Amino acid sequence: MNAQTSEPVLVLKDIRKTFDAVTAIENFSLEIHPGEIVALVGDNGAGKSTLIKIISGVYAPSSGSITIEGETVSMASASMARAHGIEVVYQDLALADQQTVYMNMFLGREPLNRFGLLDRRLMISETEKLVKELDVRIPSAHATIRDLSGGQRQGVAIARATRWAKKLILLDEPTAALGVAETAKVETIVQSLKSRNIGVLIISHSLDQVFKLSDRICVLRRGKQIGIRKTAETDKNEIVSMITGVN
Amino acid sequence: MSQSKQTAKQTASLLPQPTVPLLKRIHLQQYVVYLGFLAIFLFFAIVLKDSGFLTVRNLSNIVLQTAPATIMAIGLVFVLSAGEIDLSIGSIVAVSALAAAVTLNAYGLVAGVVVGLGAGLLIGFINGVLVAYVRLPSFLVTLATMGLFAGVARSLTDLRSIPVTDAAFTGFFGSGSLLGIPSLVWWTVAAVIIGHIVYRETRFGAHVLATGDNGRAASVSGISVPRIRLAVLMTSGGLAALAGLLYAGRLQAAKYTLGESDLMTVIAAVIVGGTLLNGGKGSIVGALVGSLMMGMLNNGLILMGLSVSDQMIVRGLIILAAVAVSLREKVR
Numbered sequence: 001m002n003a004q005t006s007e008p009v010l011v012l013k014d015i016r017k018t019f020d021a022v023t024a025i026e027n028f029s030l031e032i033h034p035g036e037i038v039a040l041v042g043d044n045g046a047g048k049s050t051l052i053k054i055i056s057g058v059y060a061p062s063s064g065s066i067t068i069e070g071e072t073v074s075m076a077s078a079s080m081a082r083a084h085g086i087e088v089v090y091q092d093l094a095l096a097d098q099q100t101v102y103m104n105m106f107l108g109r110e111p112l113n114r115f116g117l118l119d120r121r122l123m124i125s126e127t128e129k130l131v132k133e134l135d136v137r138i139p140s141a142h143a144t145i146r147d148l149s150g151g152q153r154q155g156v157a158i159a160r161a162t163r164w165a166k167k168l169i170l171l172d173e174p175t176a177a178l179g180v181a182e183t184a185k186v187e188t189i190v191q192s193l194k195s196r197n198i199g200v201l202i203i204s205h206s207l208d209q210v211f212k213l214s215d216r217i218c219v220l221r222r223g224k225q226i227g228i229r230k231t232a233e234t235d236k237n238e239i240v241s242m243i244t245g246v247n
Numbered sequence: 248m249s250q251s252k253q254t255a256k257q258t259a260s261l262l263p264q265p266t267v268p269l270l271k272r273i274h275l276q277q278y279v280v281y282l283g284f285l286a287i288f289l290f291f292a293i294v295l296k297d298s299g300f301l302t303v304r305n306l307s308n309i310v311l312q313t314a315p316a317t318i319m320a321i322g323l324v325f326v327l328s329a330g331e332i333d334l335s336i337g338s339i340v341a342v343s344a345l346a347a348a349v350t351l352n353a354y355g356l357v358a359g360v361v362v363g364l365g366a367g368l369l370i371g372f373i374n375g376v377l378v379a380y381v382r383l384p385s386f387l388v389t390l391a392t393m394g395l396f397a398g399v400a401r402s403l404t405d406l407r408s409i410p411v412t413d414a415a416f417t418g419f420f421g422s423g424s425l426l427g428i429p430s431l432v433w434w435t436v437a438a439v440i441i442g443h444i445v446y447r448e449t450r451f452g453a454h455v456l457a458t459g460d461n462g463r464a465a466s467v468s469g470i471s472v473p474r475i476r477l478a479v480l481m482t483s484g485g486l487a488a489l490a491g492l493l494y495a496g497r498l499q500a501a502k503y504t505l506g507e508s509d510l511m512t513v514i515a516a517v518i519v520g521g522t523l524l525n526g527g528k529g530s531i532v533g534a535l536v537g538s539l540m541m542g543m544l545n546n547g548l549i550l551m552g553l554s555v556s557d558q559m560i561v562r563g564l565i566i567l568a569a570v571a572v573s574l575r576e577k578v579r
Contacts, residue, residue, distance in 0.1 A: 079469045094467045096460035098527035099453075107457055108468030110450050117448040 007070060008033050009167040009199040010055070010086075015064035017050055024050045028064070028225045030218055032168065032199035037190070039210040039231075040203045042220035043243055048203045051220070052170050055201070056088045057081030068167060085166025089157045091173045097146040101138055102127040104145055105160050130159050134189050151182025158189050162196065169193065171202040175209065187213060207236050219243055279572045280520045280533050284540045287565075291547035298550045305546065307429070311497070313542035314421075314431040315340070315490035315506070319513045320520070320534040321442040322483030327517060328446075329479040330459035330526030331378060331385035335370060335393040336487040336513065340506025341400035343367045343491035348409040348501035356415050363495075364488045370396060371484020375477035385480070393510075400503040408502040411495050420496025434493060435535070438486070443531040455479055459526025516541050519569040 008031040017025040025047045032038050040048050053059045055066070057075035065072050068084050075081045078088075095104050102123040103110075113119040127141040136155030138148060145153060154174055161169045171190065175183040190213055193200055204210050210217060211231060219226040219242040226242045291300045299305050319336050326333045347363025374392055378385045411417060423430045446452040457465040458475045466472050487506070495501040518524060519540065520533030544565060548558040 078467055082469065088467075090467070094461070094464035096457045096464050096527065098460045098523070099456060103453060103457075107464065108454070108470045110453055112450065117444070118450065118453060 006034055009069055011067040013065045015061045018062045023223055025223050034197040034199055035194050037200040037214045039214035039217045046220040047223040052172055086168045087161035087165035088170045089161045089174055095145050101143050101156055102141040130163055134159050150178050151185050154186050165198050168199045173203050280536045283569050284536050295550050300550055309542045309546050311431045313538050314435045315493045316509055316513050317435050317535055317538040318438045318486050318490045320516045320538045321438050321531055322486035323513055323517045324522050324529045324531055324534050325455055325479040326483045327522050328459045328529040329455045329475055333483045334389040337506040337510040338393045338396035339367045339370050339484055339487035340491040341503050342396050343488035344495040344501035344505045345400055345403045347492055348411050348495055351413055356413055363492050367484040367488020368481055371481035375480035379473035379476035408500050411499050417496045417499050420492045439535050446531050456527055512541050515566045
C-alpha cells in the first residue's frame with residue numbers, strides 16, 4: 001500500500017453547500033490518492049449524492065476548494081469535470097439501451113477517421129481490449145446494451161469510466177440494482193481499478209462491500225463529516241455508530 | 248424464435264462462460280419491410296400480370312411518384328430517432344412549393360429555390376426552438392404548425408394554383424433527366440445515400456440516436472440534446488421543402504394541396520422500415536423500401552380496380568399488420 005506516499009489526485013477542502021436556507025454539506029475535507037479506494041458512507045439524506053454532484057461538476061460548492069493534482073479548479077458543468085479526468089458511474093446507468101456496447105463506450109466522444117466519419121474499427125478494438133482487461137464478460141463489443149444483464153451493463157459503465165478517467169472515478173452505488181453473483185463480479189472489477197493508479201470514491205449502502213473494497217472510509221451524517229477511518233484499523237461497529245450517532 | 252431468444256439470454260448471462268460465441272440474433276423487425284415489399288411485389292406481379300403492373304413504365308412510375316415521400320421519410324427517420332415527431336411536413340411541402348413558385352415567377356430560379364428551401368428550414372427552426380428550448384412536446388408543436396401552415400399555404404395564393412414554367416427549374420426538380428435517368432431518381436438516390444451516411448457514419452447521427460434512446464445519458468455524456476432536437480426538426484423541414492420543390496417541378500405547378508395526404512404515408516413508410524416511434528433506432532434504407540412499398544401498394548390497388556374507399560381500407564389493414572410486426576420487438 002504505497003498510496004499515501006504520492007500526491008493526492010483530489011483534495012476537497014472545507015466544502016460547504018447550501019440550498020437556500022438548508023445546509024446540505026458543511027466543512028467537508030477529503031484527500032484521495034491514486035490507486036486508493038475511498039468509501040463514502042452515511043444514512044439516506046446524509047449528503048453523499050450532493051457531494052458526488054459537487055465533485056462531478058453538477059453543483060458548484062457554496063464555499064471551499066476543489067484541487068485536482070495540485071491545481072485548484074472550479075467546475076461549472078459535468079463536461080468540465082470530465083475534462084479534468086473525473087468520470088462518474090451513475091446509479092441508474094447512463095447507457096443508451098438500443099445502441100451497441102462500443103457506441104456507449106464512446107458516447108459523446110466518438111473518434112473520427114480521416115474522412116470525418118465514425119471510426120468504428122478503433123471504437124470496437126479499444127472496447128474489446130478494455131473489456132478484456134477488466135474481465136467484463138459480454139458477448140461482444142457489438143452487443144446491444146438491452147440484451148445484456150444488469151451486471152454486464154454495470155461492467156460496461158465502469159469500463160467506460162475507466163476508459164476516460166485520468167484521475168478519479170466516482171461510483172454511486174454501483175451494485176444497488178444487482179444480484180449476488182453480479183455484485184461479486186462488479187466488486188472484482190472495482191478492485192482491479194486500483195492497479196490503474198486511479199482514485200476511486202465509492203458510495204455504498206453495504207458495509208460488507210465497503211470493508212471488502214475500500215482503503216479508507218469516510219462517514220457523513222446530516223451533511224456533517226463525522227470522520228475518516230482506515231478500513232484496516234476500524235470495524236463495522238465503529239462505522240455503524242458513526243453513521244447513526246448512537247454508541 | 249422465443250426458444251432461441253431464451254438461449255441467447257442464457258449464453259449472455261454473466262458468470263460461468265468466459266467466452267460467448269457471437270450469436271447473431273434475428274430481429275424480425277429489421278427485415279419485415281423487405282419481406283413485406285417482396286410479398287406485395289410478388290402478389291401484384293402475379294395478380295396483375297395482364298394489367299401492366301410489371302411494365303418498366305409502371306414500375307418507374309412508382310419510383311417517380313414516391314420520390315417526394317421518400318425524401319420526407321428520410322427527414323422523419325432523423326426526427327423519430329431523436330425521440331421527436333414532425334407532423335408539419337405535409338404543410339411544409341405546400342408552403343415551400345408555393346413560396347418557391349411565386350418567388351421563381353417574380354425573381355427567377357435561384358431566388359425561387361432559396362426561398363422555397365428557406366421556408367422549410369424556417370418552419371423547421373420554429374418547430375425546433377419550441378421543442379428544444381421552450382420544451383414543448385413535438386407532437387403538439389408540430390400538430391399546431393401543421394394546421395397553421397396549412398392555413399398559410401391556403402391564404403398565400405388564395406387557393407389558386409401557381410404555374411411553374413421555368414424550364415431549368417422543372418428540369419432540375421422533377422421533369423428532366425440526366426444520362427437517361429429521371430432527375431427524381433437522382434434526387435432519391437442522392438438523398439438516401441447522403442442520409443444513410445449522415446445517419447450511420449457521423450457523430451451527428453450517433454448523437455441523434457443517443458438523444459432519442461436515453462436523453463439523460465446523452466446529456467451527461469456531453470451531447471447537447473437541445474441542439475440535436477433543433478437540428479433534426481430543421482433537417483425534416485428542409486427535406487420536406489425539397490419534396491415540395493420536386494412536386495412543383497414534376498407537376499409544373501404549385502398548389503396548397505401538395506403534400507396534404509403525405510403525412511400518414513410517410514409515417515407508415517418510416518415505421519414499417521424499422522424506425523422506432525419512440526427513438527433510438529431506425530433505418531434510412533428501410534424508410535426508402537417502406538416508401539416504395541407504400542407507392543407500390545397504391546399503384547397495385549388502383550390497377551386492381553379497387554374503389555378509392557376499398558383502397559383506403561386495404562392499405563390501412565396492411566399498414567396495421569406491418570406496424571404490428573415492427574413494434575412487437577420493442578415490447579419485451
